[in-house]
Amino acid sequence: MSDRWERGHVLALAPDAAAAKAAATVARPAAWTGAACDGEAAWGECRGSGKSVYRVSVDLTGPAFRCSCPSRKFPCKHALGLLLLWSDGAVPGGRAADRPPWAAEWLAGRRARAEDPPVRATARAADPATAERRAARVDAGLDDLDRWLRDQVEQGLARTENAPYALFDDLARRLVDAQAGALAGQVRALAAVPRRPGWPGALLAEYALLRLLVHAHRRPDLPAPLRDTVRARIGFTVPREEVLAAGERVRDRWCVVGVRDTAQDRLATRRAWLRGRGGRSALVLSFAPPGRPLDASLAAGTEVDAELAFFPGAAPLRALVAERHGAAAPAVPDGVPIGAFLAEHAAALAADPWLDRWPAVLSGVRFARRDGGLAVVDAAGDVLPLRDTEPWRLLAVSGGAPVTLAGEWTPRGLRPLAAWHDDEAVVL
Amino acid sequence: MSAWEEHVGAALLGTARRPPPALPDAPDAGSDAAARLLDQAALLTVRRRAGLRPARGGADPVAPAPPEDLPPVPPAAAARLDRVLAGEGDGCLAEWLGLAADRGLRVPARVVPDLLEQGRGKDGWHLRAPIAAVAGRRGVWLALQNPRWAWLIASAADPGTDDPAVWTGGTAEQRVAYLARLRRADPAAARAALLDVWDRDRAVHRPEFLTPFGAGLSAADEEFLELALDDRTGSVRLAAANLLARLPESAYAARMAARARACVRAERRTVRRRAQTWLHVEPPAEHDEGMARDGVPFHPEGSFAPGRTPAPPRAWLREIVARTPPATWTGAFGLPPAEILALPVTDGAAAGRGADDLHLGLARAALRFHDAGWARALLTAGVLLDEPRVLGELVHELPAAERDDAAAGLVRWVDDARALTDGLLRTLPRPWSGALAATMTAKVAALLERPAGTANTALQALCASAAHGFDPALADRAADRFAEVPAAETAAARDRLAATLRFRHDMLKEFPP
Numbered sequence: 022m023s024d025r026w027e028r029g030h031v032l033a034l035a036p037d038a039a040a041a042k043a044a045a046t047v048a049r050p051a052a053w054t055g056a057a058c059d060g061e062a063a064w065g066e067c068r069g070s071g072k073s074v075y076r077v078s079v080d081l082t083g084p085a086f087r088c089s090c091p092s093r094k095f096p097c098k099h100a101l102g103l104l105l106l107w108s109d110g111a112v113p114g115g116r117a118a119d120r121p122p123w124a125a126e127w128l129a130g131r132r133a134r135a136e137d138p139p140v141r142a143t144a145r146a147a148d149p150a151t152a153e154r155r156a157a158r159v160d161a162g163l164d165d166l167d168r169w170l171r172d173q174v175e176q177g178l179a180r181t182e183n184a185p186y187a188l189f190d191d192l193a194r195r196l197v198d199a200q201a202g203a204l205a206g207q208v209r210a211l212a213a214v215p216r217r218p219g220w221p222g223a224l225l226a227e228y229a230l231l232r233l234l235v236h237a238h239r240r241p242d243l244p245a246p247l248r249d250t251v252r253a254r255i256g257f258t259v260p261r262e263e264v265l266a267a268g269e270r271v272r273d274r275w276c277v278v279g280v281r282d283t284a285q286d287r288l289a290t291r292r293a294w295l296r297g298r299g300g301r302s303a304l305v306l307s308f309a310p311p312g313r314p315l316d317a318s319l320a321a322g323t324e325v326d327a328e329l330a331f332f333p334g335a336a337p338l339r340a341l342v343a344e345r346h347g348a349a350a351p352a353v354p355d356g357v358p359i360g361a362f363l364a365e366h367a368a369a370l371a372a373d374p375w376l377d378r379w380p381a382v383l384s385g386v387r388f389a390r391r392d393g394g395l396a397v398v399d400a401a402g403d404v405l406p407l408r409d410t411e412p413w414r415l416l417a418v419s420g421g422a423p424v425t426l427a428g429e430w431t432p433r434g435l436r437p438l439a440a441w442h443d444d445e446a447v448v449l
Numbered sequence: 450m451s452a453w454e455e456h457v458g459a460a461l462l463g464t465a466r467r468p469p470p471a472l473p474d475a476p477d478a479g480s481d482a483a484a485r486l487l488d489q490a491a492l493l494t495v496r497r498r499a500g501l502r503p504a505r506g507g508a509d510p511v512a513p514a515p516p517e518d519l520p521p522v523p524p525a526a527a528a529r530l531d532r533v534l535a536g537e538g539d540g541c542l543a544e545w546l547g548l549a550a551d552r553g554l555r556v557p558a559r560v561v562p563d564l565l566e567q568g569r570g571k572d573g574w575h576l577r578a579p580i581a582a583v584a585g586r587r588g589v590w591l592a593l594q595n596p597r598w599a600w601l602i603a604s605a606a607d608p609g610t611d612d613p614a615v616w617t618g619g620t621a622e623q624r625v626a627y628l629a630r631l632r633r634a635d636p637a638a639a640r641a642a643l644l645d646v647w648d649r650d651r652a653v654h655r656p657e658f659l660t661p662f663g664a665g666l667s668a669a670d671e672e673f674l675e676l677a678l679d680d681r682t683g684s685v686r687l688a689a690a691n692l693l694a695r696l697p698e699s700a701y702a703a704r705m706a707a708r709a710r711a712c713v714r715a716e717r718r719t720v721r722r723r724a725q726t727w728l729h730v731e732p733p734a735e736h737d738e739g740m741a742r743d744g745v746p747f748h749p750e751g752s753f754a755p756g757r758t759p760a761p762p763r764a765w766l767r768e769i770v771a772r773t774p775p776a777t778w779t780g781a782f783g784l785p786p787a788e789i790l791a792l793p794v795t796d797g798a799a800a801g802r803g804a805d806d807l808h809l810g811l812a813r814a815a816l817r818f819h820d821a822g823w824a825r826a827l828l829t830a831g832v833l834l835d836e837p838r839v840l841g842e843l844v845h846e847l848p849a850a851e852r853d854d855a856a857a858g859l860v861r862w863v864d865d866a867r868a869l870t871d872g873l874l875r876t877l878p879r880p881w882s883g884a885l886a887a888t889m890t891a892k893v894a895a896l897l898e899r900p901a902g903t904a905n906t907a908l909q910a911l912c913a914s915a916a917h918g919f920d921p922a923l924a925d926r927a928a929d930r931f932a933e934v935p936a937a938e939t940a941a942a943r944d945r946l947a948a949t950l951r952f953r954h955d956m957l958k959e960f961p962p
Contacts, residue, residue: 038535045537049948051932171483177463222453225460229490236488359503367499374495389508396508403503413562417591420558421513432498444521447559 033317047102057115064124078124162199203256249333268330273297276354278427279438293319294380324352336373356384359403408434514590525959546579555585629661636665656684690744697774709773730803732762770810786826841876853883866907880920916949921957924950
């Protein structure tokens with residue numbers, strides 16, 4: 022029997038705020054007939070507006086949802102409403118044998134597919150001829166990028182100010198054709214740089230690091246971990262199965278120190294930053310197309326005993342949750358002073374010079390005003406400015422006292438994600 | 450210029466025009482100038498990023514907040530508040546805040562900014578007092594750092610300091626807060642402090658300085674308030690008159706009573722050979738200076754009700770009676786309130802005319818002087834049926850034990866759904882309990898059971914009112930009662946009502962009793 026989820030966990034599955042709100046109105050016992058659950062699933066019939074009745078089934082092991090309503094949201098309010106009721110303990114327990122035929126059939130189908138997964142494209146990727154063709158394409162794409170970069174610098178960056186997005190989009194498209202997807206994404210993101218203050222330096226840094234990547238890719242003598250890093254930055258993906266099978270495994274009590282969602286190219290990305298009690302950092306990425314929920318299994322401010330499998334690389338950061346050994350519980354992560362954090366970041370950068378995001382967990386820092394913005398200052402008097410910050414909730418929780426602050430460190434500064442005070446925590 | 454800045458400069462201009470600067474420790478990058486610039490820039494970029502040193506100094510740590518003296522709300526209630534702020538429960542924020550404020554609890558610090566934002570603007574003013582009560586000292590501490598939240602400093606009872614220097618040197622809000630605190634502790638000292646600066650202070654502040662004088666009001670304030678009646682600022686005069694009109698023994702009350710008695714006389718008449726006492730109502734013929742000085746304006750507030758604006762003399766009469774201690778009438782006619790209300794009224798021209806003006810004035814006087822005896826008489830005399838709001842307000846003046854029954858009686862009287870929801874239910878005391886709750890349950894259930902379409906708007910208004918009216922302790926039972934109503938067509942309104950009632954019921958349970 023799986024434990025009931027907390028209300029917040031259920032609502033985190035909602036594709037948007039409106040669905041979460043609608044779900045709360047559906048979550049009343051009177052709207053349901055035949056609602057029941059067993060260890061693996063919950064089901065019920067929900068009376069909609071008018072005469073329609075929707076059949077809702079939820080596979081709790083996935084979770085996966087099915088509902089006969091016409092909503093395009095997924096999961097729909099009925100599935101979420103059923104889960105909310107279940108989380109309140111308002112759905113009576115039943116036996117698997119009591120499942121109505123429409124639910125039983127769907128669930129059985131899911132089980133069958135899970136046990137017998139369709140043969141995936143792994144076989145195709147292993148085909149040496151295909152791999153060779155792709156390598157040639159990527160090489161050509163990188164040569165193109167290198168020419169483009171040199172051309173930009175030769176002609177001068179000044180003309181890039183207020184350049185149309187097409188300048189970068191055309192190149193990005195060519196890189197997509199060259200099957201260097203990750204690079205294409207980086208190039209497309211460059212379009213925003215010339216619109217920020219201090220852009221010439223930032224743009225030059227980005228161009229320089231891209232050229233460094235091209236260089237690195239051409240070198241035959243790179244150590245294997247660094248080669249993996251370079252290939253990942255270009256767009257060669259490592260299949261999950263391979264990471265789970267062969268990736269470095271680290272079991273620890275991992276604190277989820279912050280979760281940040283971004284959307285790019287009609288794809289939502291969720292970055293969950295983890296920090297182990299042993300001092301190791303990790304990043305768990307999840308992706309979802311619009312209208313689909315992102316993975317909500319890692320909630321900021323909690324700690325989970327788990328084994329992570331790291332993707333290969335020179336400074337391994339991205340990881341998958343291979344195995345959980347317990348339920349998540351609220352916890353305060355271990356932090357370091359500002360100086361120690363910067364030293365730690367420098368060490369990571371020495372291994373992977375392209376590193377552009379790194380989790381920061383600073384302990385014993387107080388908030389301070391600096392140049393009209395918010396900064397943190399630690400006991401040693403070191404100061405680190407914060408970027409893009411709505412300061413009030415952080416200030417409110419801190420009350421001016423030292424806190425543990427977690428954030429995402431980028432070349433542009435520290436973006437706070439959560440803060441812990443002795444009395445309470447705040448997740449931004 | 451640093452090496453990095455030189456590189457940026459060259460890149461901006463283009464290596465076609467400016468060769469890349471030399472970087473001694475750079476690896477040899479061949480002959481292509483652009484490539485060399487990029488390679489050197491890569492080296493510098495990683496070096497800069499890895500070598501970043503924290504700044505020292507130049508930052509101004511935020512001063513610590515004072516320790517809280519109120520206990521926090523229980524965790525379950527805090528979680529409920531998050532849901533309310535996210536829009537659940539159909540607008541239960543005011544009630545949640547009230548529950549916390551009544552128990553002397555404070556909210557978790559993380560929601561304080563959201564609450565301060567809620568209290569801003571026109572829609573938030575009614576939340577300000579409870580927010581100020583539950584925001585704790587953290588609230589004032591935060592508001593002092595953000596000008597958008599200055600309203601909290603104004604409504605918080607805590608001016609931040611006891612220092613008398615605030616009174617002469619502080620902001621207007623701080624000075625009002627200081628005066629309010631002083632007034633609660635020592636009314637005479639507050640009066641002396643205000644008198645001290647009265648002639649010198651800017652006119653815009655003076656009406657606000659009179660607001661705290663409602664606390665600890667006594668005959669000792671009369672002299673000062675009479676002085677303020679001659680102030681050059683209209684709002685100061687009105688504020689002073691309103692304060693004086695709460696002192697039944699004052700010279701002001703005597704002047705007003707004399708005016709009122711000149712307008713309302715008892716008359717012996719013989720109708721069909723039976724001697725009767727009539728009340729002859731005669732509005733003042735003209736608006737004299739004395740009336741103006743005592744706060745009876747030419748166009749009294751509220752005399753512009755659309756469609757039933759009384760002529761100015763009738764509005765003056767209402768205002769005069771409303772400012773006259775109701776005990777004047779029991780003394781003058783030698784009758785208890787109920788019998789006075791039963792007397793026939795005439796304006797000399799037609800029987801019955803003038804009764805509404807007289808009774809409305811009496812009702813407002815009962816409210817102003819908190820006269821339970823008159824309130825009870827007015828509620829049972831069958832008068833003021835066109836003024837359901839005033840009747841609802843009068844219920845507040847009754848002793849707590851009588852309120853439910855009186856309110857239930859009013860609700861049974863008012864048949865028109867609109868007058869009920871827009872008028873009476875807005876002013877009746879909440880939460881509904883006892884006889885009132887029972888009557889309202891029956892009323893809502895009856896409306897739910899009616900065939901669809903006949904009273905949909907009325908039903909929705911009534912459900913919305915009922916969702917927040919019932920005592921949350923009874924809400925579960927009311928919700929169960931409504932859930933039984935077999936009403937497919939009205940299901941949406943009913944379900945929403947039941948859901949809100951359950952939400953409020955759960956909300957109450959999360960607070961300590």
